[in-house]
Amino acid sequence: MSAAASLPPASSASATFVEEAVCGSARCGTLKLRHQEVASPIFMPVGTRASVKGVSALQLEGLRARIVLGNTYHLMLRPGAETVAALGGLGRFMGWPGGTLTDSGGYQVFSLAKLSKKTDDGVVFRSHLDGARVELTPERSMEVQRSLNADVAMLFDDCPPGGAPRAEVEAAIRRTDLWGARSLAVEPAAGQHRFGIVQGGRFADLRAAHLETVSSWPVEGVALGGFSVGEPLAETYRLLVELAPKLPRDRPRYLMGMGTPTDLLVAIFAGMDMFDCVLPTRNARNGQALTFGGRLSLKQARHERVDLPLEAECVCETCSRYSRAYLRHLITSGERLGATLLSIHNLNFYQTLMRRARQAIQQGTYTAFARATCERMHADDEVGERSAKPPSVALPF
Ligand SMILES: [Zn+2]
Known part of the structure; x- marks a missing residue:
């Protein structure tokens, strides 16, 4: 069970993840970004508003952090994606020479924005800053992420709340598929990777089926979303152990927004590679x-x-x-x-x-x-x- 195995290099030169050793379902390897290669498993500090709260880019370098997260929702409202683009993109703007990843903004719209309204077309909401009416569609999310020019952009998804009933989760999956296809139709920034997001709430069969769908898309990585949104932890751990080994081996596996030290140890055991969480700074x-x-x-x-x-x-x-x-x-x-x-x-x-x-x-x-x-x-x-x-x-x- 715990014997490590050395694996031959991936056959495909375009693989974005190369597995180097496995131990049960746990694995380590190299994640290939546009400008750099990063060892996994990896924790990515969260820089919501182009700043890891209270920590400078130089200090992050001293910590040997490799990828920092930026938040599409916050940055599109302030200072605005076009401003960041004019200043050289997210990494350059924040003085950070390492890797960057931006989320799609969908999750924050529901947690922060006032009066959000969701249709198949996208989301209309009032900015939490000044009440302005803003529309976020899959196309707009991907355009904003192209302007921010992070190394990894996340496809726009529909994340249902933790206790959502099956019918609501199924509707969110249907919409995530619809939005995923529209997100993929938008040209990314040069060399920018795009990751798809698996939904399915607490339903193992829905998640397993959606995992297959998302893995079939032309995406360079696959993420598990919709965890840590209020569901019981034991359920999450069970799902992780069941689902993670089914994710593609030749692409990075990203567990979004979940990250106590114990969560990370469990998720790595299950076979996940990438993590982010505000917990260390909060x-x-x-x-x-x-x-x-x-x-x-x-x-x-x-x-x-x-x-x-x-x-x-x-x-x-x-x-x-x-x-x-x-x-x-x-x-x-x-x-x-x-x-x-x-x-x-x-x-x-x-x-x-x-x-x-x-x-x-x-x-x-x-x-x-x-x-x-x-x-x-x-x-x-x-x-x-x-x-x-x-x-x-x-x-x-
Ligand atoms: Zn210390």
Whole structure:
């Protein structure tokens, strides 16, 4: 089960993913973007409004991040896709020389916009900034993403809410197929990859069927969407383990918007390659540090005089220089530097988690690694219910 196998190079020179080792369903490899190759599994920091909150592009480089996410909905409203295009595209605009990926904007329309109205044609909504009437269609989404010129653009999809009944999920799939075809008819930026999104809510049969449909499209990667929208976690884990191995092997497999450290370990176990989540930076702003020994809450008085780094084994800028006591002081004083320093550490934690996962896959020990890492992380967690160890949800490993 856990024996690693070295695989021959992919036969197709145009493959956008080359598998290098597998361990059960987990895999590591190389993702081929327009200007660079990226090792997987990979975590992508979220830069919603062309900024990873509180962290500079130089700091991201220092963390060895490789791909940053931008958000179509936010950027089309402000500063506007044409403005970003005039300034050289998303990467150049934000001073980021690495890879970029933009989502299609559909998801945010429903979570942020006021009075959105959805038809087969697209979505009409009022901007959450100034109330202006805006129309987002598959064509417009892809045009905006072409202007932003990210390395990867996501096809416009219809994401139903977490508890949606079967009929509503089926309707969302039908619309996602309709919108997918229209998205693909729009010429992408030169060398820009396009990923399709699998929907299907909590229905395994719908997801399996839609996965086959999306995989048959001329897309360079396939994403699982519509998770982490309020459905029970145990259900998500079961679906991931069932579905991920069915995704194409010669293309990257992207799990959208889901990413506690445990989620990532489960998803990698299932066979996913790419991840994004706002959690490392959001937790940082709330004074939480992620460590391999569980989360630390810097708001707790116990850290007031602790002259130790967040994590002894961590080599990030924050741990190399600052004590928990100082970080607690920054957080409790509302100093912005506190959020920045914790964000740097938390992002470094994710980078380290991905590197270790990759190494374990190469060594054929991924399952044992994932189990041990989860046990350690949950054993001494300072945040939330201390008794809730380990996972209140059954893990597949
Ligand atoms: Zn650190």
